[in-house]
Amino acid sequence: SLSSVSPLSVCLPVCLSDLYFRFNDVAYRWIALDNWTYTTTFSASTELRYFQLVFEGVDTVASISLNGVVVGKTDNMFRRYDFSVGQLLREGQNVVKVSLLSPVVYASERSRDHSSYRVPPDCPPPVQKGECHVNFIRKVSRFNSWELTSSFQLIVFIPCSSSSCLPDSSLSQWVVKVEVLVDAVEETKVEFNLSLMELSTEQSFTVLFPSGQSKNTFSLHVNTVSIHPIPFIPLCINPKVYFRTVELVQEPIAGSPGLSFYFRVNKKPIFLKGSNWIPAHALQDLVSPAENLLQSSVDANMNALRVWGGGVYEQDLFYSLCDEMGIMIWQDFMFACAMYPTDPDFIETVREEVGQQVRRLKSHPSVIVWSGNNENEAALATDWFGIPVAQQPRYHRDYVTLYVDNIRAVVQKEDGSRPFLVSSPTNGAESQQEGWVAHDPYDVHYGDTHYYSYSHACWDWTALPRTRFASEYGFQSWPSFSTLQKVSVSEDWSYGSNFSSHRQHHQTGNQQMLQQAGLHYRLPDSADPLKRYKDTLYITQVMQAQCVKVQTEFYRRSQSEVIEGKGHTMGALYWQLNDIWQGPSWSSIEFGGKWKMLHYFAKDFFSPVLPVGFEDQGSLVVYAVSDLSHDLHLRTVVLYEWSSLDPVCTVASGLVLVEGGSAEVIHKQPITALLAGCGGGSCTRLTCLLTFHLEDVNSQQGPINHLFLGSPKNAQRMLRPNITAEVQQDETGRYTVALKSSAVAAFVWLDVGDVPGRFSTNGFLMTTRNRTVTFNPWGPTSTQQLTRALTVTSLRDVY
Incomplete structure (x- = not known):
């Protein structure tokens, strides 16, 4: 049996105001420059002989002592540390002391000690306001000034087990591999049964475990009748076991150079739809926000998230929820945007880190791929850090040593059930052929790509990379006023304030947002400074939502076609899902869980059935995109005038067969002909816009979509909609x-301030006189409270 004390969270022993308030990230930087000692006491009985002191997530460099005796040291926040302490325990009160070194000073000293050659980057760009030499310490790489938390347990005896499922090549039989990891105090014989009750499969084992740590693997063969075409198939409740296979398919494509790059789950090709996950709070132990954020992902029709390599390995609850919700995880190891040392002690701690994390996470079927790092292949190949040509072979060798000879080797030893990629972006198999660092890791004929362009007009889909897999892309926006108001004061409430500049960690990011928005929208110009500020926050969200919509729809419609050797796109993971604080970023969900306009858009552009319309050489082209497993016969177009709520005309195409898991053209027509044939030729590009949807023989399939035929800032007859709203509560x-x-009315935005919850839809195009939207509160509220808080804004209202 197990016996343990409750985990004890260690908190900062000084009185501080909100660490996120205004400029506190700078004001509290002194905390990270000092050393800290944490002390706590607990009671124990010496009648029990065998104890281990277990630390999870010590952040980061520490000496651990029990009753005045040093029992061990830590240097890696991503590792678990176990210390045997049985002979040091006293009857009654015991004292644990954790002495932490300044991570900033430690990282600087490690860099200085590595004097043989430089390991770039030395420091991040000043605008990021980060610390230097983060690549010399195994700590969250984008650390701020005050991430000093830890927890420990005193455990009498620790058994640990995990299971994973591997298929044979025919998928007619599953091989359930169960690993039992034991830390035995003496040689022990154990008898146990492995059974899958619902499949009437059972087998008994008798094992002699030696003293110390050991691992045994057992296999249970299970015959199956059929494989369901869904990613995860639950078999039992406690413990929960899931069957799934995952393959990363990289094979030649007919008529195209390069290789495919897509995931096949249970023999079914899956288009990955989702985003990138970053830490949801700088102090991980203080919050557990995963459930709301993950549910928001599912509610936006996402099926995948990439856990980014610049953050942390998430808590067990995160992966368990992903298992249950059907969210597939692309799991980076925690290396990002830097070169790293390959000293023996660094390699040793990394190998232990990787082994522990793989053993912890591999029984989660939600994890479908391991990735060695974020953007480090690209950083090396395209020389982000200005490394002289003569020195580049050294860094290439270090790269292969760390990610291939060690991390990849550990992963393949510990887990053969899922693929491993050395980096992201990468050319995958082609990168391997080129010695693990491709000449061009952004080659759209291979692997995955990261793509950002802030100055180019985001509506111009012709400039987008027709990639095999888009694992990062995006645009910034500001969060809502109610979110910013919690960490600011009135003097901060302008776009040009010191606060607005301080919160921006992307070079010229605030200017880029307005420049991109100004291409298609009139920028707010109210004489009231506060209204102008709020309207500007709104217009950045409009810009972000529409930009990411255009790009995501481009990737989704590119899944079934190859044009000039490019295409067959099978994934769209925009950057990024969530935020670590209240500030401008690429996220679609604000810190605290409030949905930005982008997340409401994602609910539509990730819809299982989606109409995608765009202009190509003067013609309207409409695709039907389907992620369903069955075929559909679909047709579509409706035309509206800006000044009228009555359709100018309706154009319906013929029914077209759309196979499951494909994107098919179902309508194509010159725009001049479409405009001339509607409303007696009264429509022009500046007076009318398009809305369209899909129908089968019975009903509408998927959401209504829209296409602007010109920039809304130049639209004619766009009237102020004078929208009224009434909050009601039904029976x-x-x-x-x-x-x-x-x-x-375009981009109709409903906001209820800091009342927690979300609307059924938001940021929408209103083409009817009446529309009803539901609001789902996350806590107690009332009709009166919602009525007082509610504001309604449309594009025409900001000028």
Whole structure:
């Protein structure tokens, strides 16, 4: 049996105000420059002989003592440390002391000691306001000034087990591999049964475990009748076991150079739809926000998240929830945007880190791929750090030593059930052929790509990379005023304030947002400074949502076609899902969980069935995209005038077969002909816009989509819609907002301030006089509170 004390979280022993308030990230930087000692006491009985002191997530460099005796040291926050302490325990009170060194000073000293050659980058760009030499310490690489938390347990005896499922080549039989990891105090014989009750499969084992740590692997063969075409198939409740296979398919494509790059789960090709996950709080032990954020991902029709290599390995709960919710995880190891040393002690701690993390996470079927690092192949190949040509072979060798000879080797030893990629982006198999560092890791004919362009007009899809897999792309926006208001004061509430500049950690990011927005929208110009500020926050969200929409729809419609050797795109993971604080970023969900306009858009552009319309050489082209497993017969187009809520005309295409898991053209027509044939030729690109949807023989399939035929800032007859709203509560307790509009309204945004919750839809194009939207609160509220808090903004309202 197990016996343990409760985990004890260690908190900063000084009185501080909100670490996120205004400029506190700078004001509290002194904390990271000092050494800290944490002390706690606990009671124990010496009647029990065998004890281990277990530390998880010590952040980062520490000496651990029990009752005045040093029992061990730590230097890696991503590792678990076990110390045998049985003979040091006293009857009654015992004292544990954790003496932490300054991570900033330690990293600097390690860099200085590595004097034989430089390991770049020395410091991040000043705008990021980060610390130097983060690549010399195994700590979250984008650390701020005050991440000093830890927890420990006193455990009498520690058994640990995990299971994973591997198929044979025919998938007619599953091989359930169960690993039992034991730390035995003496040689022990154990008898146990391995059974899958619902499949009437059982086998008994008798094992003699030696003293110390050991691992045994057992296999249970399970015959299957059929494989369901869904990613994860639950077999039992406690413990939960799931069957799934995952393959990364990299094979030649007919008529195209290069190789495919997509995931096949249970023999079914899967288009990965989702985003990138970053740490949800700088102090990980203080919050557990995973459930709301993950549910928001599912509610936006996502099926995948990439856990980014510049953050942390997430908590067990995160992966368990992903298992249950059907969210597939691309798991980076925690290396990002830097070169790293390959000293023996560094390699040793990394090998232990990787082994521990793989053993911890590999029984989670949600994890479908391991990736060695974030952007380090690209950094080396395209010389981010200005390394002289003569020295580059040294860094190439270090790269292969760390990620291939060690991390990859450990992963392949510990887990053969899922693929491993050395980096992201990468050319995958082609990178391996080129010695693990491709000449061009962004080659769209191979692997995955990261793509950002802030100055180019984001609506111009012709400039986008028609890649095999888009694992990062995005645009910044500001969060809502209610989110910023929690960490600011009135003098901060302008776009040009010191606060606005300080919160921006991307070079010229604030200017880039306005420049991109100004290409298609009029920038707010209210004489009221506070209204102008709020309107500017809104317009950045409009810009971000529309930009990411255009790019994601481009990737989704590119899945079934190869044009000039490019395409067959099978993944779209935009950057990024969540935020670590209240500030401008690429996220679609604000710190605290409030959805930005982008996340509401994602709910539509990740819809299982989606119409995608765009202009190509003067013609309207409409694709039907389907992630369903069955075929559909679909047709589509409706045209609206900016000044009217009555359709100018309706154009319906013929039914077209759309196979499951494909994107097919279902309508193509010159825009001049479309405009001339509607409303007696009264429509022009500046007076009308397009909305369209998909129908089968019975009903609408998927959301309504739209296409602007010109920049809204140049639109003619765009009237102020004068939208009114009434909050109601129906007999089921559900809150609804009844909207009335006098004109077509673009990007209609409902906001209830700091009332937690979300709307059923938001940021939408309103083309009807009446529309009802529901609001799902996350806590107690009332009709009166919602009515007082509710504001409605449309594009025409900001100028």
